[in-house]
Structure formats: C-alpha cells, structure tokens
Amino acid sequence: MTEITRPTLIIDKEICLQNIERMAKKAEKHKLRLRPHFKTHQAAKVGEWFKQFGISQITVSSVSMAEYFASNGWSDITLAFPLNILEISRINRLADSIKLNVLVENREAAEVLALKASKKIGVFLKIDTGYNRTGIPAGRTGRIDSILDILSKNSKLTFKGFLTHTGHTYTARSTNEIFSSHFDALLKLKQLRNRYQKNYPGMELSMGDTPSASICGNFDGVDELRPGNFVFYDLTQHKLGVCEISDIAVKVVCPVVAKHVSRNEIVIYGGAVHLSKDTLQNTDGKELYGRVIINHDGEKVLLDTKNYLTRLSQEHGIIKVTPANFKLINVGDLVEIIPVHSCLTANILGHMITSEGEFIEMMPKY
Amino acid sequence: MTEITRPTLIIDKEICLQNIERMAKKAEKHKLRLRPHFKTHQAAKVGEWFKQFGISQITVSSVSMAEYFASNGWSDITLAFPLNILEISRINRLADSIKLNVLVENREAAEVLALKASKKIGVFLKIDTGYNRTGIPAGRTGRIDSILDILSKNSKLTFKGFLTHTGHTYTARSTNEIFSSHFDALLKLKQLRNRYQKNYPGMELSMGDTPSASICGNFDGVDELRPGNFVFYDLTQHKLGVCEISDIAVKVVCPVVAKHVSRNEIVIYGGAVHLSKDTLQNTDGKELYGRVIINHDGEKVLLDTKNYLTRLSQEHGIIKVTPANFKLINVGDLVEIIPVHSCLTANILGHMITSEGEFIEMMPKY
Numbered sequence: 055m056t057e058i059t060r061p062t063l064i065i066d067k068e069i070c071l072q073n074i075e076r077m078a079k080k081a082e083k084h085k086l087r088l089r090p091h092f093k094t095h096q097a098a099k100v101g102e103w104f105k106q107f108g109i110s111q112i113t114v115s116s117v118s119m120a121e122y123f124a125s126n127g128w129s130d131i132t133l134a135f136p137l138n139i140l141e142i143s144r145i146n147r148l149a150d151s152i153k154l155n156v157l158v159e160n161r162e163a164a165e166v167l168a169l170k171a172s173k174k175i176g177v178f179l180k181i182d183t184g185y186n187r188t189g190i191p192a193g194r195t196g197r198i199d200s201i202l203d204i205l206s207k208n209s210k211l212t213f214k215g216f217l218t219h220t221g222h223t224y225t226a227r228s229t230n231e232i233f234s235s236h237f238d239a240l241l242k243l244k245q246l247r248n249r250y251q252k253n254y255p256g257m258e259l260s261m262g263d264t265p266s267a268s269i270c271g272n273f274d275g276v277d278e279l280r281p282g283n284f285v286f287y288d289l290t291q292h293k294l295g296v297c298e299i300s301d302i303a304v305k306v307v308c309p310v311v312a313k314h315v316s317r318n319e320i321v322i323y324g325g326a327v328h329l330s331k332d333t334l335q336n337t338d339g340k341e342l343y344g345r346v347i348i349n350h351d352g353e354k355v356l357l358d359t360k361n362y363l364t365r366l367s368q369e370h371g372i373i374k375v376t377p378a379n380f381k382l383i384n385v386g387d388l389v390e391i392i393p394v395h396s397c398l399t400a401n402i403l404g405h406m407i408t409s410e411g412e413f414i415e416m417m418p419k420y
Numbered sequence: 421m422t423e424i425t426r427p428t429l430i431i432d433k434e435i436c437l438q439n440i441e442r443m444a445k446k447a448e449k450h451k452l453r454l455r456p457h458f459k460t461h462q463a464a465k466v467g468e469w470f471k472q473f474g475i476s477q478i479t480v481s482s483v484s485m486a487e488y489f490a491s492n493g494w495s496d497i498t499l500a501f502p503l504n505i506l507e508i509s510r511i512n513r514l515a516d517s518i519k520l521n522v523l524v525e526n527r528e529a530a531e532v533l534a535l536k537a538s539k540k541i542g543v544f545l546k547i548d549t550g551y552n553r554t555g556i557p558a559g560r561t562g563r564i565d566s567i568l569d570i571l572s573k574n575s576k577l578t579f580k581g582f583l584t585h586t587g588h589t590y591t592a593r594s595t596n597e598i599f600s601s602h603f604d605a606l607l608k609l610k611q612l613r614n615r616y617q618k619n620y621p622g623m624e625l626s627m628g629d630t631p632s633a634s635i636c637g638n639f640d641g642v643d644e645l646r647p648g649n650f651v652f653y654d655l656t657q658h659k660l661g662v663c664e665i666s667d668i669a670v671k672v673v674c675p676v677v678a679k680h681v682s683r684n685e686i687v688i689y690g691g692a693v694h695l696s697k698d699t700l701q702n703t704d705g706k707e708l709y710g711r712v713i714i715n716h717d718g719e720k721v722l723l724d725t726k727n728y729l730t731r732l733s734q735e736h737g738i739i740k741v742t743p744a745n746f747k748l749i750n751v752g753d754l755v756e757i758i759p760v761h762s763c764l765t766a767n768i769l770g771h772m773i774t775s776e777g778e779f780i781e782m783m784p785k786y
Binding site (some may be wrong): 058059060093115116117118135136137138139140141144159160162163166186187188191221309311312313314316317321323326327330331332365367368369370372384385386388397398401402403404405419 | 424425426459481482483484501502503504505506507510525526528529532552553554557587675677678679680682683687689692693696697698731733734735736738750751752754763764767768769770771785
C-alpha cells in the first residue's frame with residue numbers, strides 16, 4: 055500500500071475466498087450447481103481461487119472471454135449472451151476444444167446456428183422473466199417451440215434448458231422486492247419445465263443474479279446458479295441489502311492531490327478512467343460515485359455517507375467531506391474508494407493487485 | 421467494416437485530420453501555440469497525425485501518459501494535472517529526458533517539488549476560473565505569491581505562467597454561455613498577467629477546453645491553447661453546438677443480437693465496457709447513451725433522436741427505435757453508435773481501427 059503512487063485496484067483475496075465459499079456452500083445446500091460468472095473479474099488468477107471450492111464450470115459474457123478462460127484451462131463454459139451470429143466461426147472453434155453452451159432467443163440466430171454449427175454445442179433458451187432487457191418472454195411458448203424445432207435440424211445441437219437473468223432485482227427498493235422478483239422468475243421457469251420436461255428429460259433451469267443468489271432461500275426446481283458480482287460485491291449490492299461493507303473485496307486506492315476548504319472538497323487522482331461512471335443515489339439525494347476510507351492514526355476508517363465521491367472527470371475525482379474530516383485528509387495521502395459497480399471498475403482498470411502485493415492481470419481488451 | 425464481428429471503435433482518419441487542421445489554422449490565426457491534449461486518443465499513431473500541422477508540443481493528464489508519449493518521440497510535454505507528489509521520482513526521470521512542465525496549485529505540492537526536483541522542470545500554476553473542480557481561485561494572489569516564493573527556492577524550477585481549464589463550458593446551455601465563460605476566464609487570466617508579468621516577463625497564459633477553443637474568437641493575451649477532444653469530437657460537443665455530426669470522427673460498430681417488437685427495442689452487443697456510461701439528456705428527457713447509424717439500401721443513415729441507445733449493461737446495449745425503423749434493423753446487422761463522450765469510449769476500448777482498416781493500439785493500462 056505504501057508503494058502505491060497512482061490509482062490502483064486492490065483486491066482482498068481473503069474476502070474473495072470467503073465470498074466464494076459462502077456461495078459454494080449455499081449452492082451445495084440447495085443442490086445447485088454453481089457456475090459463477092467470470093465477467094466480474096476477467097482474470098485467470100482469480101478464476102483459480104474458485105477451484106478449491108469444486109468449481110469447474112463457468113459462465114462468461116463474450117466469445118473473447120470464453121476463449122481467454124478456455125486458454126486458461128476452463129473446459130466447460132456457458133456463454134451467457136444472446137448468440138452473436140457474426141462470431142459463429144469462433145464459436146465452432148471453441149466448441150471443438152471445450153464443452154460450450156450458448157444462448158438463443160430468436161429464430162434468426164437459431165437458424166444460423168442450425169445451419170453452421172459444426173461441433174457439439176449445448177443451447178440454452180434465454181427467457182425474460184421480467185427484466186425486459188432481452189430474452190423470450192416466459193409465456194411465449196409458440197416462439198420457444200419454433201426455435202426448438204429449428205435447433206432440432208442440426209444433430210450437433212443439444213437443447214440444455216432455460217436460462218434467465220433476473221436483473222430487475224438490481225432496481226429493487228427493498229429486499230422484499232428481490233424475494234418477490236426471484237420467486238416470480240422461479241414460477242415462470244417451473245411452468246416451462248412442466249411443459250417441456252417430458253420431451254426433453256435432460257433439460258435444466260439456470261438462474262443467477264447476485265442479489266437473489268445472495269439472499270433468497272428458495273431454488274426449488276432450479277439446477278444451476280450463475281452469479282458473478284458476489285466474488286467482489288460493491289456499493290450497489292450493499293445498498294440493495296445483500297452484502298455487508300466488510301464483504302466488499304475491491305477498493306481503488308487513490309492519491310490526494312488538492313484540497314479546497316471553501317467547498318470542503320478533496321481532489322484525488324482517480325477519475326472516470328479508473329472508477330467508471332456508475333452511480334448510486336446518496337442519502338442526500340445526490341449522485342455518489344464511491345465511498346471513502348481514510349487512514350487515521352494508523353487505522354483505516356470508513357467515512358459515513360456525508361463524505362463521498364461526488365464528481366468524476368477523466369482523471370480527477372472530487373470527494374465532498376465534512377469540515378472535521380477535511381482536516382484529516384492531506385495532499386499526498388492515499389485514500390481508498392469503494393466502487394459503486396465492481397465489475398465495471400475492474401474492467402476499466404484492466405489489472406489488480408492483491409492485498410498481499412500480487413499483480414493480477416486481466417484478459418486483454420482484444 | 422464487413423469483417424467486424426464484435427464491438428469495435430472505428431476512427432475516421434480524414435475527419436481527424438480536418439479537425440486538427442481547422443484547430444491548427446485557428447491557433448495560427450490568433451498567434452497561439454497549439455499544444456493539444458492527447459488524453460482523448462492516447463495513441464502514438466494518432467499523435468503522429470498532428471505532426472504534419474507543425475505540432476511538436478503536447479499536453480497529457482498523467483505521468484504514465486507522459487512516459488508513453490515521451491517514449492514515442494514527444495519531447496515537450498505539459499502534464500496538466502495537479503502535481504501528484506507521490507510520483508515525484510518518475511517526474512524527475514521524465515524531466516531528465518524531455519522538456520517537462522507540471523502543474524502546481526497548493527503549497528504542499530510546491531514544497532515537495534522545491535525539495536525534490538532534481539532536473540529542470542517548468543511549473544504552471546493551475547488557476548480556477550470558475551469551473552470549481554480544482555485550481556487556485558483566480559483572485560487568490562496571496563496563495564499564488566506564497567507558492568511562487570516556495571518554488572523560487574529550487575533553481576531547477578522555472579515558473580512558466582498560469583494555466584486554466586474552463587471546464588464549465590461543458591455545462592453551457594447555449595453557445596452564448598460558452599462565450600461568456602470563456603471571456604470571463606480570459607479576463608481573470610489577463611489580470612494575473614498584469615500583476616505578475618513585470619517580475620516574470622517570460623510567463624505565459626494557457627487555456628484550452630474544446631468548446632471555447634472551437635467557437636470563441638477572442639484569445640487576446642493568451643499564448644497557448646490545449647484542447648483535446650476536438651480531434652474526435654462527440655455527441656456532447658455536438659449538443660453544445662461546437663461541432664457538426666459530420667465532424668465526429670469515432671463510432672463504435674456493434675452487432676445486433678436481438679429484437680423486441682413489443683417494446684420497439686433492438687439489442688446490440690455493445691455495453692458499458694465498450695461505450696462507457698456517460699449520458700446526455702435526449703429530446704424526450706430520457707438518458708441517451710449514443711445515437712445510431714444504420715445501413716439502409718447500401719447507404720449509411722443517421723437515425724433521428726427518436727431512435728437512440730437508451731440503456732447499457734455490461735455487454736448489452738438497448739436501442740429504442742420507431743416502428744418504421746424497427747423493421748429496417750435485423751439480427752446480424754452491424755449498427756454504428758456515435759458516442760456521448762469519445763475520450764472515455766476510446767479509453768475503455770483500448771484500441772481502434774481506422775476506416776482504412778489500420779489497427780491502432782493505445783497506451784497500455786499500466
């Protein structure tokens with residue numbers, strides 16, 4: 055920490071291991087396969103940490119990410135993003151070397167896949183259980199039937215089941231809303247299972263946003279969980295009530311470069327290119343880009359929400375503080391910022407350092 | 421373009437050259453040195469394009485960026501970010517091989533610099549002319565005097581003058597407000613010149629946000645302009661009224677992966693990790709993450725603001741379109757997204773491809 059001179063993503067390996075262990079135990083208790091989403095960390099070394107908890111199957115969000123983790127020894131990967139038919143050649147190449155599942159949600163993609171899949175590929179149908187981002191609305195069995203019909207034309211393709219991302223849990227205003235969105239998604243998936251299991255006895259149900267995976271206790275009928283963010287957690291998850299601040303494994307350490315007493319503002323070297331621009335609404339109604347930990351008398355102190363990262367430009371961050379805290383922070387100090395959205399923060403920085411000082415490279419950007 | 425299969429930043433070299441030429445001619449007309457800010461592109465190859473317009477001095481926003489461009493042949497660099505005293509060793513090393521200017525705005529940093537500068541370093545004082553991000557408020561001549569006093573203790577340090585970034589032009593609601601903020605900043609800097617020029621006859625005034633550099637015509641008394649964004653421009657600059665859509669040199673090409681007719685939404689492979697999360701308020705009052713160009717009958721068509729990128733998650737982008745345009749866009753098509761903030765988009769993607777197909781690497785993330 056004392057050797058840090060510029061914005062640096064610090065990852066606490068011990069907290070990550072605790073987070074993974076907790077989720078792995080929960081999955082085991084509910085007889086679920088944990089297939090964690092690796093888009094959060096995008097790092098081969100962090101991926102290794104999952105292995106001691108029996109994880110051998112993973113989720114990714116792009117062909118590039120699948121290639122990266124395949125080249126790092128992962129041989130069972132679900133590409134949880136609507137099939138991009140322009141990448142079909144790379145998908146075939148991948149499927150030649152690993153067990154690959156893809157997602158289909160429309161006839162156009164199903165037809166290209168049925169025509170061009172030359173290797174064994176598992177296919178999940180992406181179901182929209184209310185998030186309204188993408189996927190087949192759960193009630194649209196006509197569309198499901200016709201996609202299954204198209205896929206059946208190519209014997210390389212195996213229908214694996216239904217997959218959903220209950221992403222609307224991220225806009226929940228209470229944990230009750232998370233429970234309710236999760237339960238609703240569960241019911242919709244189970245109706246699909248009831249309808250299709252007879253013809254497809256091997257089919258599975260796959261769910262897995264971090265909020266519901268963290269706090270819900272009913273996974274009846276579900277086979278697989280795919281949360282990603284839980285390995286790091288962040289302020290978004292904390293605000294949702296699904297993790298404690300002490301569960302958050304990543305912080306961006308930033309140098310203090312200026313102070314403005316008339317505005318009670320601290321300027322840090324740490325901006326949009328280090329933290330990303332995701333925000334939360336702070337207790338004062340304003341946009342919050344991160345919370346602040348300072349060193350005081352040799353101890354780390356998390357400041358309350360009257361002190362927070364309030365503005366970001368490309369390389370500058372502006373921290374609003376109370377007059378009392380203003381005096382405790384000096385030019386040349388290092389402060390730690392807890393990020394709003396750890397996935398985007400890790401992605402934008404492109405590398406991390408463990409609290410033990412180990413450098414962790416992330417997947418290349420191309 | 422037809423070989424693109426995943427989100428790709430395309431840069432139009434011809435438009436960049438026009439943008440550079442226009443700004444270089446303007447600087448020449450007003451007898452200003454153009455010292456462009458290279459944080460926008462962060463690419464050695466793009467940097468080369470400036471040389472044919474006589475540019476040999478540049479601005480950067482981090483020590484890392486200064487090192488990168490120094491290693492690519494740039495030997496006169498202003499590091500336009502409040503001095504980060506934790507990086508003083510690297511600053512000394514840089515100043516050993518190139519002509520380096522740094523920014524100081526407080527006594528703490530000045531003292532460390534005066535104590536530790538071991539090579540010749542130019543020092544600008546960073547003046548806040550109303551942006552309220554950072555810098556010495558223009559009227560605080562007491563603080564200026566005491567910083568100059570501290571700097572004078574080390575003969576390696578040369579006071580170069582006053583530098584400001586009139587960043588509040590970015591929140592202008594009309595071009596008149598840009599003119600007015602610029603003129604106000606100009607007056608404040610000239611007052612400083614009047615006060616300090618006698619004792620520091622070599623001192624200069626340096627200004628340079630892209631909005632005022634693009635449209636203002638009064639630079640009386642200014643020596644140097646440091647705009648950066650103008651090489652690419654973007655929707656933010658267009659909304660401010662300082663560039664035409666045809667001046668925007670960068671677009672992110674994204675594959676279409678799904679369509680949802682009930683919501684008139686198109687899902688693209690292209691999310692926060694490809695575009696960054698900067699937004700503008702659209703004509704309908706909603707957040708806009710980008711505008712959309714489609715191919716129609718072999719021609720590129722810019723859709724109006726009823727059609728726009730409305731939501732982003734990590735890898736997904738959601739485009740809202742009119743029913744008529746919904747029919748024109750198909751799964752497997754490539755659409756072009758004009759970014760809201762080109763600096764952040766380029767930074768997050770980490771590389772670009774020219775419209776002629778040349779691959780352009782950007783500076784490494786560490």
